[in-house]
Amino acid sequence: MIDAYADPGTADVRGGWWYLWWLVRCQPGRSVAGAVLGSAWMVLMAVQPYLMQRAVDDGLVPGRTGVLAGWTAVMFVTGSVNAWLSTLRHRTLTRIRMDANFRTVKVVVGHVVRLGAALPRRAGAGEVVTIGVGDVQTLAQALTVVGPGVGAVVVYALVAGVLLSVSVPIAVVVLLGAPVIALLVGPLTPRLQRAESAYRESQGVLAARIGDLAGGLRVLNGLGGKGLFADAFRDDSRRLRDQGYRVGAVAGWVQALGIGLPTVFLAVVTWTAARLTAQGQLTVGELVSVYGYVAVLVGPVGFFVQMMYDLNRGVVAARRVVGLLRLAPEPDTGTLPAPAGPAELRDPASGVRVVPGRLTALAAARPAEAAAVVDRLGRYGPTDVIWDGVRLDAVPLTEVRRRVLVAENEADLFAGPLREVVAPARPVDGASLRRAVHAAAAEDVVRGLPDGLDSVVSGQGRSLSGGQRQRLRLVRALLADPEVLLAVEPVSALDAHTEATVAARLRAAREGRTTVVTTTSPLVLDHADTVVFLVDGKVAATGPHRRLLASEPAYRALVARDTRDTGNAEDTADTGDAGDPGGGRDAGGGPVSGVREGVTR
Numbered sequence: 001m002i003d004a005y006a007d008p009g010t011a012d013v014r015g016g017w018w019y020l021w022w023l024v025r026c027q028p029g030r031s032v033a034g035a036v037l038g039s040a041w042m043v044l045m046a047v048q049p050y051l052m053q054r055a056v057d058d059g060l061v062p063g064r065t066g067v068l069a070g071w072t073a074v075m076f077v078t079g080s081v082n083a084w085l086s087t088l089r090h091r092t093l094t095r096i097r098m099d100a101n102f103r104t105v106k107v108v109v110g111h112v113v114r115l116g117a118a119l120p121r122r123a124g125a126g127e128v129v130t131i132g133v134g135d136v137q138t139l140a141q142a143l144t145v146v147g148p149g150v151g152a153v154v155v156y157a158l159v160a161g162v163l164l165s166v167s168v169p170i171a172v173v174v175l176l177g178a179p180v181i182a183l184l185v186g187p188l189t190p191r192l193q194r195a196e197s198a199y200r201e202s203q204g205v206l207a208a209r210i211g212d213l214a215g216g217l218r219v220l221n222g223l224g225g226k227g228l229f230a231d232a233f234r235d236d237s238r239r240l241r242d243q244g245y246r247v248g249a250v251a252g253w254v255q256a257l258g259i260g261l262p263t264v265f266l267a268v269v270t271w272t273a274a275r276l277t278a279q280g281q282l283t284v285g286e287l288v289s290v291y292g293y294v295a296v297l298v299g300p301v302g303f304f305v306q307m308m309y310d311l312n313r314g315v316v317a318a319r320r321v322v323g324l325l326r327l328a329p330e331p332d333t334g335t336l337p338a339p340a341g342p343a344e345l346r347d348p349a350s351g352v353r354v355v356p357g358r359l360t361a362l363a364a365a366r367p368a369e370a371a372a373v374v375d376r377l378g379r380y381g382p383t384d385v386i387w388d389g390v391r392l393d394a395v396p397l398t399e400v401r402r403r404v405l406v407a408e409n410e411a412d413l414f415a416g417p418l419r420e421v422v423a424p425a426r427p428v429d430g431a432s433l434r435r436a437v438h439a440a441a442a443e444d445v446v447r448g449l450p451d452g453l454d455s456v457v458s459g460q461g462r463s464l465s466g467g468q469r470q471r472l473r474l475v476r477a478l479l480a481d482p483e484v485l486l487a488v489e490p491v492s493a494l495d496a497h498t499e500a501t502v503a504a505r506l507r508a509a510r511e512g513r514t515t516v517v518t519t520t521s522p523l524v525l526d527h528a529d530t531v532v533f534l535v536d537g538k539v540a541a542t543g544p545h546r547r548l549l550a551s552e553p554a555y556r557a558l559v560a561r562d563t564r565d566t567g568n569a570e571d572t573a574d575t576g577d578a579g580d581p582g583g584g585r586d587a588g589g590g591p592v593s594g595v596r597e598g599v600t601r
Helices: 016-025 028-059 065-122 125-146 148-166 168-185 188-223 226-278 284-325 367-377 397-403 418-422 430-439 443-448 466-480 496-509 545-551 553-571
Strands: 345-347 352-354 359-364 404-407 484-488 514-518 530-535 538-543
Touching (some): 016 028, 016 284, 028 065, 028 148, 028 284, 065 284, 125 148, 125 284, 148 168, 148 284, 226 284, 359 553, 367 484, 367 514, 367 530, 397 404, 404 466, 418 430, 430 443, 430 496, 443 466, 466 496, 530 545, 538 545, 538 553, 545 553
Parallel strands (some): 359 514, 359 530, 484 514
Antiparallel strands (some): 345 352, 530 538
């Protein structure tokens, strides 16, 4: 089976069928073993009717009890060997399916990581979830064709050849059986693929909507829109259910034919053999063997139908995986060297200049404008930012990511021990961890958990309040210790007292390092070396916070409004978190500033 840490290989993304064939080619030895074991297993099942014929014709004769016992012993040994082969076959096929499953997961996860911040703009979260939850298992199940599928073809041909020596009419009926079944089941195949594709697509859309609703439920409650979105979600669920019924209808016919047709096939061949026996053209032993052969063929014929069903579902799932794998990462054409040391970042689009080694704050009435500047400074999207005379997009992206970190206030938090959540890239020593926790004023968060830093945190930190999650994100950013830290609204969910504490400690923790924060909080702005006031995405004024308060009426009005919001937050500090552990300010304060949902960067 694939090593969890090994390279899964380069997937064939020319199409769904090509991807399934690539999964087979990735494990040639195991695939051949599955085909051989599946064929041997079915062939030995087909041998039993021949042995039974010999036992009847040679052993059911007076005075030949020893011959009967001998053939009976041979049948017992053959059955025992076949049971052992069946166990090996099942284990091999399980390994084939698991390899395909894990290999696909590794390929998808690796590609998602390479897409990085481009993923949310190229594919919905529901699409990725649906692939990981359903499609991976479906395409892995389709690889069962490697074993019983190949074995069914082999034993079908073998039994047809044996029946030619018994009776040509019966052999003709057997040989015509497979084409007839294909003609009956074949027309359902395109319908199944279309219905399955439409269902999977709608399932991905609905999964994305569930994520959006779960993430924005608090906001919907505040706006009074929960009922409206619930009605829309109910309608989408009803449509998905109806599509599921359509898939089930086609799948039901396929599976019903898979059970019914072999039975009809068995009845026709048995009736033909019985007529030939009554006419004296077959012996009783040959009649018994024919019945046994056809009973054995019920399995292969059923496998043919099941194989068509599994392959059609598998190719639909594989196409969805291939569609994701075809998404190309943002092109990286950078070849110029980065500055040797800390250097100025300049954004011509807004006029923002970030002086190295200082704390710069971006203040804007519309938080999205400040966030857009951060995106350009961090090279998340098209940018013409200049880094010490060199265009940022002319520097290799890996070098930019190594030295410049964008920390969003809604960035993902993964599940796991808190120590690993805040330091996922590399282990950190206890002293560094304590300093980062102190700088983010997160000591109370650690103390409040049952096992401190070793406590397991759920995905996205759902068991924590909004402010606690925000402080843990800040701890993670500080532990990364980048040369340039670009923090989007790092204190928007904190109460005034904690906000002031974090502002003072953040400045001390990043002393001599380049730090940019987007905020309109006067408690943070007062600690910045330089405040850049943005109006319509352009620099309107720069300078220390107190000087801008005195000289810029628009800036003063913006900060004064935030001051009033902070005052309201303090008035309600004792009520908010109790009702909603995931939202608001950390002590139940004012609303979280309206910034985009973040991705892990």
